[in-house]
Amino acid sequence: MAVRGIEARGGRRNGLAFLYDARVRAICYQVLTVLLFLLAVGYLAHNTLQNLATRGIASGFKFLYQPTGFGLAMSLLPYDELSSYGRSYLVGVLNTLLVASLGVVLATLLGFLVGIARLSNNWLLSRLAGMYVELVRNVPLLLQILLLYFGVLQTLPSLRESLSIGGVVFLNIRGVFAPAPILQSGFAAIPIAFAVAVAASFWIWRWARRRQRETGQPFQTGWAAAALLLGLPAVAALLTGMPVSFEYPVLQGFNFQGGFVIIPEFVALLAALVLYTAAFIGEVVRAGILAVSHGQTEAARSLGLGDGQTLRLVVIPQALRVIVPPLTSQYLNLTKNSSLAAAVGFPDVVQIFSGTVLNQTGQAIECVAMVMLVYFTISLSISFFMNWYNRRIALVER
Amino acid sequence: MRFVGYLAMGVAAALAAGQAGAGTLDDVKKRGSLLCGVTTGLAGFAAPNDKGEWAGFDVDVCRAVAAAVFGDATKVKYVPTTAVSRFPALQSGEVDLLSRNTTWTYDRDVKLGFDFVGVSFYDGQGFMVKKGLNVKSALQLNGATVCVQTGTSTELNLADYFRANKMSYKPVIYEKADEIRVAYDQGRCDVYTTDRSGLAAQRTQMSKPDDHVVLPEVISKEPLGPLVRHGDNQWGDVVRWAFNAMIIAEEKGITAANVDQVKASSQDPEVRRLLGVEGDFGTRLSLENDWPYKVIKQVGNIGESYERHIGPKTPIGLDRGVNNLWSSGGLVYSPPYR
Numbered sequence: 001m002a003v004r005g006i007e008a009r010g011g012r013r014n015g016l017a018f019l020y021d022a023r024v025r026a027i028c029y030q031v032l033t034v035l036l037f038l039l040a041v042g043y044l045a046h047n048t049l050q051n052l053a054t055r056g057i058a059s060g061f062k063f064l065y066q067p068t069g070f071g072l073a074m075s076l077l078p079y080d081e082l083s084s085y086g087r088s089y090l091v092g093v094l095n096t097l098l099v100a101s102l103g104v105v106l107a108t109l110l111g112f113l114v115g116i117a118r119l120s121n122n123w124l125l126s127r128l129a130g131m132y133v134e135l136v137r138n139v140p141l142l143l144q145i146l147l148l149y150f151g152v153l154q155t156l157p158s159l160r161e162s163l164s165i166g167g168v169v170f171l172n173i174r175g176v177f178a179p180a181p182i183l184q185s186g187f188a189a190i191p192i193a194f195a196v197a198v199a200a201s202f203w204i205w206r207w208a209r210r211r212q213r214e215t216g217q218p219f220q221t222g223w224a225a226a227a228l229l230l231g232l233p234a235v236a237a238l239l240t241g242m243p244v245s246f247e248y249p250v251l252q253g254f255n256f257q258g259g260f261v262i263i264p265e266f267v268a269l270l271a272a273l274v275l276y277t278a279a280f281i282g283e284v285v286r287a288g289i290l291a292v293s294h295g296q297t298e299a300a301r302s303l304g305l306g307d308g309q310t311l312r313l314v315v316i317p318q319a320l321r322v323i324v325p326p327l328t329s330q331y332l333n334l335t336k337n338s339s340l341a342a343a344v345g346f347p348d349v350v351q352i353f354s355g356t357v358l359n360q361t362g363q364a365i366e367c368v369a370m371v372m373l374v375y376f377t378i379s380l381s382i383s384f385f386m387n388w389y390n391r392r393i394a395l396v397e398r
Numbered sequence: 399m400r401f402v403g404y405l406a407m408g409v410a411a412a413l414a415a416g417q418a419g420a421g422t423l424d425d426v427k428k429r430g431s432l433l434c435g436v437t438t439g440l441a442g443f444a445a446p447n448d449k450g451e452w453a454g455f456d457v458d459v460c461r462a463v464a465a466a467v468f469g470d471a472t473k474v475k476y477v478p479t480t481a482v483s484r485f486p487a488l489q490s491g492e493v494d495l496l497s498r499n500t501t502w503t504y505d506r507d508v509k510l511g512f513d514f515v516g517v518s519f520y521d522g523q524g525f526m527v528k529k530g531l532n533v534k535s536a537l538q539l540n541g542a543t544v545c546v547q548t549g550t551s552t553e554l555n556l557a558d559y560f561r562a563n564k565m566s567y568k569p570v571i572y573e574k575a576d577e578i579r580v581a582y583d584q585g586r587c588d589v590y591t592t593d594r595s596g597l598a599a600q601r602t603q604m605s606k607p608d609d610h611v612v613l614p615e616v617i618s619k620e621p622l623g624p625l626v627r628h629g630d631n632q633w634g635d636v637v638r639w640a641f642n643a644m645i646i647a648e649e650k651g652i653t654a655a656n657v658d659q660v661k662a663s664s665q666d667p668e669v670r671r672l673l674g675v676e677g678d679f680g681t682r683l684s685l686e687n688d689w690p691y692k693v694i695k696q697v698g699n700i701g702e703s704y705e706r707h708i709g710p711k712t713p714i715g716l717d718r719g720v721n722n723l724w725s726s727g728g729l730v731y732s733p734p735y736r
Contacts, residue, residue, distance in 0.1 A: 070553045070557050155584070254531075
């Protein structure tokens with residue numbers, strides 16, 4: 001304080017002395033840096049626009065309202081050739097989200113199984129899991145996608161020689177054709193029953209936890225919840241007289257008509273993403289479990305906990321603290337890797353938007369920026385959620 | 399990978415301060431080689447031959463331009479481009495010209511910032527199906543699964559055709575022609591649609607070429623030709639006239655074999671101008687006065703190129719048809735060299 005006081009007084013005597021104040025200088029540098037940065041950005045943006053104009057390349061986002069004129073292999077929204085480019089963007093985003101979200105869930109399940117299996121005392125199981133991890137994570141993902149698609153799914157029987165399961169589900173080179181459920185009036189009772197079952201299970205779980213804490217008596221919450229979750233909807237279905245009918249796929253002309261189809265491009269991409277990411281998640285889980293000191297397991301054993309209980313109640317909660325941060329990276333990788341869809345013709349946002357649409361409109365900068373925005377948003381959301389979860393499970397120290 | 403390309407392109411567009419539209423010819427001369435965008439491989443049009451050199455009907459246009467600029471048809475660096483990457487490659491200056499069965503459309507000419515310099519092959523979109531399906535006309539294709547390449551005019555024509563005829567279809571969309579061929583061959587789709595020349599070329603690569611038939615319907619006009627960036631008229635002229643020289647050569651009966659003899663003996667004023675014997679026509683393009691002579695000597699005329707790569711005697715086996723000279727009942731015509 002004293003030093004600054006002297007400088008301040010000096011400032012009054014000499015008009016330039018404030019330049020020797022470390023704080024003023026620091027602020028000056030920061031302002032200068034920001035100005036230079038803004039100038040550089042402005043220069044680049046201005047130049048880009050000018051070059052686009054001199055080359056006669058259209059710019060702006062008006063094209064989003066134009067009709068696309070092309071068809072898509074898979075869409076979760078109603079879409080046809082007259083739909084706008086904007087709508088094709090939504091279709092692409094939803095397809096990407098579908099692959100990424102299913103991929104994250106399945107890869108987590110498989111990854112945990114693999115990680116635990118690799119630590120198993122069973123020699124065969126642990127070696128198999130080890131082989132799987134080494135094999136899968138050392139082969140580039142693109143190769144695996146191409147192998148699954150061209151090497152496995154494209155060698156399925158042709159349309160007319162479809163493998164049939166009971167005459168209702170068909171498997172061939174064009175995908176899986178299954179009966180599609182058609183909901184009829186009164187169907188609403190079933191999801192309502194399910195929601196009631198979920199709420200009841202949650203209540204039972206809390207009640208059982210409190211009772212165990214107070215009296216020490218355990219309660220089979222899992223069985224009760226399972227009975228509720230399956231039983232209530234089933235009862236509702238019976239009471240309302242099964243308000244669901246099925247539309248069966250029928251081979252007619254060139255294709256199966258009706259029913260529900262899962263295209264092989266989707267299966268190849270999803271399977272490759274799950275298998276690949278699960279290998280990494282397996283290692284993350286193994287590392288997490290090994291990070292929990294063996295003393296914890298021994299302590300749990302001496303308290304009389306079984307193997308499953310030790311894992312579930314003692315090891316995994318502590319391991320999660322090590323597992324969650326790298327797990328987040330794996331989720332982000334999986335999401336971004338889903339852009340390899342273009343290799344097998346799955347219409348994700350990259351294939352549709354920075355492929356077809358970019359080519360039809362020629363507006364590369366807009367299209368690529370919009371695609372980048374998608375991955376940016378998804379990745380930030382995942383990372384935000386995982387950071388929140390990480391804080392929640394973190395060790396609370398007093 | 400593609401993102402990196404686009405990013406590079408964005409940066410290039412951002413940094414290239416006002417250089418657009420000035421001096422591609424000078425850049426090419428300075429560099430000492432022509433950067434020519436071709437397909438990633440389409441038999442007969444542009445594909446590496448058994449010696450590993452690019453060869454084909456489209457490749458000959460690149461060679462003609464190199465012969466005109468450098469007097470040496472081999473001074474070309476071939477840049478394989480997919481249907482998707484071709485336009486950004488040209489826009490960003492990664493290639494000096496595109497010669498890769500690209501359809502001349504209004505939108506590409508006007509909105510994408512390109513100039514098409516001519517038509518090297520008059521084509522039309524067709525459908526190929528397996529003979530076993532017993533389909534005789536494209537109008538029987540209702541409900542079919544169709545394999546098509548992304549980012550092409552064929553993708554849009556396909557949608558238009560099915561909509562106009564009130565039929566439905568399921569598209570399966572790939573980025574590379576090879577992927578489509580494999581998928582179609584294995585039965586992922588019933589129909590393969592692209593330009594008829596492309597279908598003919600791809601059929602030769604199928605496991606059993608005779609099992610496939612190209613349906614009679616031609617559903618679109620597909621004038622394929624070389625294109626350059628809009629705004630550099632000098633460079634556009636170089637490419638246009640290097641290509642036209644091949645047409646004029648055929649009109650005048652000049653071939654790679656007889657060009658020396660014609661040059662020595664011809665009394666036809668246009669031929670004498672073309673081969674640089676008379677006048678200073680060649681230098682007006684900032685090139686050597688006898689550049690057309692070099693084009694003809696090293697590449698040959700348009701008919702020779704056609705017969706060599708895609709004509710009836712090749713595995714592609716395309717009849718010349720509308721791609722004959724106008725004087726033989728076709729559409730191929732060049733403005734006069736005067």
